[in-house]
Amino acid sequence: MASVTGRGLTGRPPLRFSTQTLLLQLGVVALVVLLTSAVHGWLTYDRLGREAENQALTLARTVASDPDVRAQVQQISALPGTPPAAELLAGPLMAAAEGARTRTGALFVVITDETGLRLAHPDAERLGERVSTDPSEALAGKEVTTRNTGTLGPSAGAKVPVFAPGSETVVGEVSVGYSTETIGQSLARDVVPIVLTAAGALLVGLLASFLLRRRLQRLTLGLEPEEISTLVHDQVAVLQGVDDGVIGVAADGRISVFNAAAQRLLDQPDLTGTPWAGAPVPDRLHALTRADAAEGDAVELVAGGRVLVASARKALHGREDLGWVVMLRDRTELQQLTRQLDAVGTMSTALRAQRHEFANQLHTIAGFMSIGQHQQARDYLARLAATGPLKFPVDQAELLQDPYLQAFLGAKGVEADERGVTLRLGPETLVRGQVTEPQEVTTVLGNLIDNAVNAAVAGSAPERWVEVEVLDAPGTGADGGTLHIVVGDSGDGLPAAGPDGIGADGAEAVFTEGFTTSERPARAGAGHGLGLALARQLARRRGGDVRVLDPGSPGGPGAVFMATLPGTTAPHQGRPAETAANGTIPSERDNDA
Numbered sequence: 001m002a003s004v005t006g007r008g009l010t011g012r013p014p015l016r017f018s019t020q021t022l023l024l025q026l027g028v029v030a031l032v033v034l035l036t037s038a039v040h041g042w043l044t045y046d047r048l049g050r051e052a053e054n055q056a057l058t059l060a061r062t063v064a065s066d067p068d069v070r071a072q073v074q075q076i077s078a079l080p081g082t083p084p085a086a087e088l089l090a091g092p093l094m095a096a097a098e099g100a101r102t103r104t105g106a107l108f109v110v111i112t113d114e115t116g117l118r119l120a121h122p123d124a125e126r127l128g129e130r131v132s133t134d135p136s137e138a139l140a141g142k143e144v145t146t147r148n149t150g151t152l153g154p155s156a157g158a159k160v161p162v163f164a165p166g167s168e169t170v171v172g173e174v175s176v177g178y179s180t181e182t183i184g185q186s187l188a189r190d191v192v193p194i195v196l197t198a199a200g201a202l203l204v205g206l207l208a209s210f211l212l213r214r215r216l217q218r219l220t221l222g223l224e225p226e227e228i229s230t231l232v233h234d235q236v237a238v239l240q241g242v243d244d245g246v247i248g249v250a251a252d253g254r255i256s257v258f259n260a261a262a263q264r265l266l267d268q269p270d271l272t273g274t275p276w277a278g279a280p281v282p283d284r285l286h287a288l289t290r291a292d293a294a295e296g297d298a299v300e301l302v303a304g305g306r307v308l309v310a311s312a313r314k315a316l317h318g319r320e321d322l323g324w325v326v327m328l329r330d331r332t333e334l335q336q337l338t339r340q341l342d343a344v345g346t347m348s349t350a351l352r353a354q355r356h357e358f359a360n361q362l363h364t365i366a367g368f369m370s371i372g373q374h375q376q377a378r379d380y381l382a383r384l385a386a387t388g389p390l391k392f393p394v395d396q397a398e399l400l401q402d403p404y405l406q407a408f409l410g411a412k413g414v415e416a417d418e419r420g421v422t423l424r425l426g427p428e429t430l431v432r433g434q435v436t437e438p439q440e441v442t443t444v445l446g447n448l449i450d451n452a453v454n455a456a457v458a459g460s461a462p463e464r465w466v467e468v469e470v471l472d473a474p475g476t477g478a479d480g481g482t483l484h485i486v487v488g489d490s491g492d493g494l495p496a497a498g499p500d501g502i503g504a505d506g507a508e509a510v511f512t513e514g515f516t517t518s519e520r521p522a523r524a525g526a527g528h529g530l531g532l533a534l535a536r537q538l539a540r541r542r543g544g545d546v547r548v549l550d551p552g553s554p555g556g557p558g559a560v561f562m563a564t565l566p567g568t569t570a571p572h573q574g575r576p577a578e579t580a581a582n583g584t585i586p587s588e589r590d591n592d593a
Helices: 002-007 017-064 067-078 085-089 092-104 180-219 225-239 260-266 283-288 332-370 374-387 403-418 438-458 507-511 531-541 588-592
Strands: 108-113 118-120 144-150 153-163 170-179 245-250 255-258 299-303 306-317 320-330 422-425 465-473 481-489 545-550 560-570
Touching (some): 017 092, 017 108, 067 092, 067 153, 108 153, 170 180, 283 306, 438 481
Antiparallel strands (some): 153 170, 245 320, 299 306, 306 320, 545 560
């Protein structure tokens, strides 16, 4: 069945679509030329016939208006009979008719009496006989033109009545005709331009059809309609069914493909058909398709509040350049999971260290008890209860009443401590509510702290520290509260103004994708120059912002960043956390209350 379908009932492969189109065009061109030539030939033939009829009518009028002809016809019509053929042959009417026929080249000039009997005819044997065509209209006084076949063959002619001299009495008629064979000869002379024109039109049509066939093959890349239809279905199924963004840039610089995933990742409408150079996409995407760009290189960028990995490759079909294909992959969730995993790992390390501290504390209590120092044991336990069972290297952590922020900043404190940096909370810190958007808060706060730790480590100040101030402002209605975050460090500040620096006036440059002053990221696997850009996009998407309050100065203190995150906190629904009186972090039971 497959062979019959693919090759036809004759076993031969079907003609290609371009070949079928060519043959169809050639057939249409040939048919049009043939019909046009036929119509033109018929119109020419009809025109020549009308000209012959008018010429015959003019000649017939001339003969019929001759006074001698009128007098002779009246005289013969008045006789009781028709003169013999010999007498008519030698008579003046025959001489006048033949003279007119010879001068004009007519086929015949015939004169009859009032009954239709021939008084003059080119064929002497027909004299005295009745005419072969109906003379009634001319004998009734009307002039008529005719095309008919008589005794001398087919002709185009005219019939004109002959009136008696000085009266309106019809005494006969004059019939003049020109041979249609003469018309055909004239048509044969005129048809030569028609044939040449038709041949030229057919040649032009053939050439145009071949050029159109080549263009069709070039536009369709030699594919058949069935193959194109299959490709369209496959394109829709693949491009709309994948989670990766796909952008196709044609060779002419226009966007040919912009699938739903690309619209979602870049937060843009369908840009299909728009010029790629002016498309509202990040500049780093434009850079991937430049002539000097290295094909296949992947770059990280921030768009629509997401961290994306983009790469571009040339699209080729044989030797034909079809443009570029840009692929977009979302790494936002992966980075969030990586950050959460880092936090879990940090907490695990802190708990392992705390386990050893617990063991030492228990040994101390056991020692007091074994030597009978019960009061010292009770005092030691009181101090432990006042400081809490878990202690993070974060100064004034008791100012945070949200357990999520306590845990996150505690983990960050452990991580900073490992790098020789002290993480502390500023005196203005006060969070009375609970965080409702922990992922966005930790993304913004974590990026600011990571950058600050890197700056403190790279700074020239002998004391390395990072100070964080967090303040929540209650919201109105169902909008939620606003979280204000200020992060400063002991580093050397932002680069000074100059050709390679930014200074206070150019602080916005630090939020540009790819901008970094660190030789390595704070976390393994994190991209350079994306943290601040991502943090600002997340904040602005919520109606807030991230900005530079102070660019800092060499030798410290370093830069100060401020983030505003509206709608990220809410009042505590359960029992409030322990106050600063004991400085403890709420237990798991308290969090569930």
